[in-house]
Amino acid sequence: MKKQIKITEQDSYLIFPIQAEQDKTPVLLYIGDTILTEVQIPVGKVENGKYEADYLAAIPICQYTGKMLTLVGNVPEEFMNAVHTDVQVKNSEVKRPHIHFTPQYGWMNDPNGLVYYEGQYHMYFQYNPFDTQWDNMSWGHAVSDDLLHWHQKDTTLLPDEDGMIFSGCGLVNKLGKMNLPEDSLLFFYTAAGGINQISKEKLSVQKMAYSLDKGNTLIKMDKAVVPTICKENRDPKIFWHEETKAYIMCLWLEENDFAILRSVDLENWELSQRLTLQKGFECPDLFQLPVSSGGSKWVFWCADGYYYMGDFDGYQFITDGNRKSAYKTKLPYAAQTISNLDGRVISIPWLRTNGCFKRYRGAMGIPREFSLIEKNGEWYVSQQPIEELIASQNEIAVEKQEKNNWIKLEQNKECAIKIDTILTITEQSILESMEWHIYQNKIVYHPLTGILMVGETVVNIGEGLKDFSIIFDKAMIEITAGCGIIYAVFEAESKEETGDISIKNRYLEQVKVYEIL
Structure with a gap:
């Protein structure tokens, strides 16, 4: 299958319909007689004469104005008909982390x-x-x-x-x-x-x-x-x-x-x-x-x-x-x-x-x-x-429960949050686990063994750690401890962005919770 497009001043992008994670077919792109690139395109099903897409992908083509672009590939006619030019890429927005960069598609x-x-x-x-x-x-x-x-x-x-x-x-x-x-x-x-x-x-x-x-x-x-x-x-x-x-x-x-x-x-x-x-x-x-x-x-x-x-x-x-x-x-x-x-x-x-x-x-x-x-x-x-993150954080007031020294708050704003915690480590306190409950995600640290549990994931980060910084950003959980020597990243099992937050340990020395804006 072959398709030719004369690129005009109104053509900023060459747009491909993508059905993600299907069998791939090579498509060659030429500018005039010169190969521009070769891409492997996942090609899916044609239904009712239409080629539907999970998203649209783009190649910028402004620099080729006035030239002939040719596509060659063993693809369905409906796919090739759906390839077009446009001044912008028109994809609907999806939810994503706030301060972790993710690609548009x-x-x-x-x-x-x-x-x-x-x-x-x-x-x-x-x-x-x-x-x-x-x-x-x-x-x-x-x-x-x-x-x-x-x-x-x-x-x-x-x-x-x-x-x-x-x-x-x-x-x-x-x-x-x-x-x-x-x-x-x-x-x-x-x-x-x-x-x-x-x-x-x-x-x-x-x-x-x-x-x-x-x-x-x-x-x-x-x-x-x-x-x-x-x-x-x-x-x-x-x-x-x-x-x-x-x-x-x-x-x-x-x-x-x-x-x-x-x-x-x-x-x-x-x-x-x-x-x-x-x-x-x-x-x-x-x-x-x-x-x-x-x-x-x-x-x-x-x-x-x-x-x-x-x-x-x-x-x-x-x-x-x-x-x-x-x-x-x-x-x-x-x-x-x-x-x-x-x-x-x-x-x-x-x-x-x-x-x-x-x-x-x-x-x-x-x-x-x-x-x-x-x-x-x-x-x-x-x-x-980084200091830029520290400068962008706003502290949230927290409520301490006098009976057990626990912290609890409700967060209704969708944003990344940061929880800084300092424990008092003694012969007695090292026997008690430290728990953070962030929306529907549970994090547990056992000072005596050094075991950290985030949902079903278990890692050993070292015994007797007292300082923790946890950043929760939609699907991502980043944890540093031990003055930044310990660094671990997890995917959250629950993608909720609002709800209850609680920090549970009788030997909390300091807890600060921040919104990162």
């Missing part, structure tokens, strides 16, 4: 290209607009002024003849490299060859795109900046190392192996180290955190939240040999720190949520500010809520 995974520029945070992300399952890896794009409330913009990078668009990073071109202006934004990503049909003869390489319009449009450069080192090498993360006057790229190679590469011009890269990190896997990040007593430590971070402290001289990272884990649950993954934040290290993870609402799947975690905390002679990364 489709599948989302790793955060990419996180960069702060001229008062705005840019978050690109691994994106499949055409289904609620992984495929068609592209870069979606969202922006925020406060890291809590995000506005999704047009998809910026689509799969091409070099492969799908896998993870990567962003930075401001402050030194005016690549013959581009100093106010341009640069993005490095993995072109994952061999995954789609139009790139079947190619391997994974590291490529670059740039933006001259504050991140709205990304222009791909033809040449790979780093050719294939290992077959599936991916996920470049780049920063400027002032001491040795070079850009540093961290790259996953294979299994538990990573590479550190150096460049003075962002075009020519030299391998300075290949290192193996126990259980380390993909999405590397390397950053420096200050130590309270003076000096700093370098942290090498991997997708599963495993991190390794050590020294970095601009050429080699030498670990202290200890692997630590930042996550107590499996939902957070592939976190990335934001580029161009002077003096702050803020990280955003992807949350591997199971819930699917026939419209979207996947969420981003609440941004966390990293610092170092010393405990029993060891240094750990603390992941505390």
Whole structure:
């Protein structure tokens, strides 16, 4: 089946009807005689001569005004007839978390290209607009002024003849490299060859795109900046190392192996180290955190939240040999720190949520500010809520029941809430469990054993913890404890947003409840 559309000035988007999670069919898109992209489209049933859709997915086409667009695919005529152009994407709104970013529609995974520029945070992300399952890896794009409330913009990078668009990073071109202006934004990503049909003869390489319009449009450069080192090498993360006057790229190679590469011009890269990190896997990040007593430590971070402290001289990272884990649950993954934040290290993870609402799947975690905390002679990364979240919270008055020191309140406003709790830990109090009841969700911590229960999920977060911060945002529950060293994320079993909240323990030292607006 073939369809041609002459793109006019009124055509902002090419619109596809999506029946999510059906059998997929490849559809090729051409601009003139040139392949624009190949996408795998889930194609469902035709009923009564109509092709119904769970949602509409869009590709921006403004830049092709006056040209002929051709679609080719083995799809029903009714599907092809339903493909059309429009000035906007007309989907009904669905309920979603308030401060956890979720895509308007489709599948989302790793955060990419996180960069702060001229008062705005840019978050690109691994994106499949055409289904609620992984495929068609592209870069979606969202922006925020406060890291809590995000506005999704047009998809910026689509799969091409070099492969799908896998993870990567962003930075401001402050030194005016690549013959581009100093106010341009640069993005490095993995072109994952061999995954789609139009790139079947190619391997994974590291490529670059740039933006001259504050991140709205990304222009791909033809040449790979780093050719294939290992077959599936991916996920470049780049920063400027002032001491040795070079850009540093961290790259996953294979299994538990990573590479550190150096460049003075962002075009020519030299391998300075290949290192193996126990259980380390993909999405590397390397950053420096200050130590309270003076000096700093370098942290090498991997997708599963495993991190390794050590020294970095601009050429080699030498670990202290200890692997630590930042996550107590499996939902957070592939976190990335934001580029161009002077003096702050803020990280955003992807949350591997199971819930699917026939419209979207996947969420981003609440941004966390990293610092170092010393405990029993060891240094750990603390992941505390960002100061922007603290500034947006309003305290709610709570009622304490004198008889048992419990807290109870009723919340009628639909918004994210935050509960900060401090326990008094003694030989007696450690025997009593701590309970939070948030609407219809039950959270229980046993100080004696270290067991935390959220609904049916049970994890061991450590014994004798006294400080807890719980953020409840529709389907998401984020818990930090132990001065931010403990971090766990859960999907709520009940999606209720209003109702009764109670906190039960006779040894409560302090409880504060906030609305996050």
